[in-house]
Amino acid sequence: MDRNDGPDDDLQRLRLQTVSVAAGRPPRRPGEPLNVPLVMASNFHAAGPGQAAAEYSRDDGTPTWAALETAVGALEGGGAVAFASGMAAVSAIVELLPVGARVVVASDSYSAVRTLLAAGSPPGRWELDHVDVTDTGAVLAAARGADLLWLESPTNPLMDVADLPELCAGARAAGALVAVDNTFATPILQRPLAMGADIVMHSGTKFIGGHSDLLIGLAVTADQDLYERLRARRELAGATPGGLEAFLALRGLRTMAVRVAAGQRAAGELAERLHAHPAIDRVRYPGLAGDPGHARAAAQMDGFGAVLSFEVRGGARAADAVCAAVRLIHSATSLGGVESTIERRAKLPGQEHVPPGLLRLSVGCEHVEDLWDDLDQALVSAAEAGRQHPLGLRHRGSSTGRLR
Numbered sequence: 001m002d003r004n005d006g007p008d009d010d011l012q013r014l015r016l017q018t019v020s021v022a023a024g025r026p027p028r029r030p031g032e033p034l035n036v037p038l039v040m041a042s043n044f045h046a047a048g049p050g051q052a053a054a055e056y057s058r059d060d061g062t063p064t065w066a067a068l069e070t071a072v073g074a075l076e077g078g079g080a081v082a083f084a085s086g087m088a089a090v091s092a093i094v095e096l097l098p099v100g101a102r103v104v105v106a107s108d109s110y111s112a113v114r115t116l117l118a119a120g121s122p123p124g125r126w127e128l129d130h131v132d133v134t135d136t137g138a139v140l141a142a143a144r145g146a147d148l149l150w151l152e153s154p155t156n157p158l159m160d161v162a163d164l165p166e167l168c169a170g171a172r173a174a175g176a177l178v179a180v181d182n183t184f185a186t187p188i189l190q191r192p193l194a195m196g197a198d199i200v201m202h203s204g205t206k207f208i209g210g211h212s213d214l215l216i217g218l219a220v221t222a223d224q225d226l227y228e229r230l231r232a233r234r235e236l237a238g239a240t241p242g243g244l245e246a247f248l249a250l251r252g253l254r255t256m257a258v259r260v261a262a263g264q265r266a267a268g269e270l271a272e273r274l275h276a277h278p279a280i281d282r283v284r285y286p287g288l289a290g291d292p293g294h295a296r297a298a299a300q301m302d303g304f305g306a307v308l309s310f311e312v313r314g315g316a317r318a319a320d321a322v323c324a325a326v327r328l329i330h331s332a333t334s335l336g337g338v339e340s341t342i343e344r345r346a347k348l349p350g351q352e353h354v355p356p357g358l359l360r361l362s363v364g365c366e367h368v369e370d371l372w373d374d375l376d377q378a379l380v381s382a383a384e385a386g387r388q389h390p391l392g393l394r395h396r397g398s399s400t401g402r403l404r
């Protein structure tokens with residue numbers, strides 16, 4: 001697999017936190033920079049006869065993309081291909097499938113993935129089966145004869161946990177390709193290729209970039225043939241990453257381990273406090289001892305992550321009121337940034353399975369006590385607003401029609 005030269009050969013003996021700092025560096029030459037520079041190039045000087053060299057970035061990549069791919073590949077244990085966004089990576093993966101393929105996907109998966117797969121289904125591009133990813137037997141039964149099992153764990157936004165080792169082994173034995181969206185966990189906490197997945201996908205827009213200032217995606221595989229097909233897909237479909245985005249994503253990746261550690265420390269504390277809060281009906285965070293996904297997550301992850309979801313008593317109106325009342329946390333979509341974000345996911349199309357009052361909270365790098373003060377005051381003010389509303393807390397909100 002294409003990898004940069006340099007000190008990367010030694011990476012296998014390093015811990016993942018160190019790999020995220022050390023991988024994808026240029027060779028150590030006096031006077032040269034420590035980081036691969038931002039290379040903005042569509043084309044390169046042609047090589048002489050009999051010589052090989054990069055010619056065109058859509059075909060051959062750039063040193064900046066390659067540095068990011070080297071680092072993410074080293075973390076996940078495969079060869080990485082960077083794309084324009086997470087969805088571009090998803091598209092490249094599903095476009096590997098033959099016409100008429102059967103795809104099995106978790107009922108609770110990222111909304112645009114569900115929409116993309118559903119859009120392919122009616123014209124006969126593929127058939128789609130939805131499964132409850134927590135029901136390992138049912139998923140394996142559905143995967144029999146399937147071409148692709150698409151998994152996410154923990155899931156967005158219900159925080160369900162899939163038994164990745166069982167599902168990867170069983171589905172592959174049944175002949176299905178297994179792809180895992182590892183966006184929530186990051187390779188710092190979970191490495192699906194080592195658990196038997198064929199492909200790992202990332203929205204690098206989230207924890208890898210980490211600063212809510214770029215869109216990028218990655219697909220990673222340890223299978224040379226799949227790797228080449230994904231590169232070919234990018235070359236032909238042209239969903240290439242921007243040079244600046246790739247540069248910033250690698251810069252973000254350097255601090256990913258410490259950001260994820262800080263976020264998950266605070267997320268664990270907030271989950272406990274929300275669990276005990278009178279305005280909350282239910283908290284989903286695999287780090288809570290009573291969470292249905294706790295045992296599985298503890299067995300297959302190195303931490304429980306920096307995202308949690310909780311249901312506000314009073315449904316959609318109360319949850320919307322919480323989003324309107326936060327002052328430090330951002331009422332915004334997306335996740336994985338240094339700044340905490342909160343969103344009511346059921347307002348999105350295709351999220352009918354999501355409880356109307358469920359809020360997804362992505363915990364950033366703010367101090368946990370400031371986050372708690374903000375959440376607590378928002379919950380109190382939402383409860384007060386609910387008491388004053390003529391319908392009390394029982395009103396249900398409607399979809400805004402936005403995708404995300």
Ligand SMILES: Cc1ncc(COP(=O)(O)O)c(C=O)c1O
Nearest residue numbers: 085086087110156183203205216
């Ligand atoms: C779990 C998950 N997968 C995939 C995506 C798609 O990534 P992008 O927005 O970078 O296209 C997202 C975006 O929110 C996501 O949360």
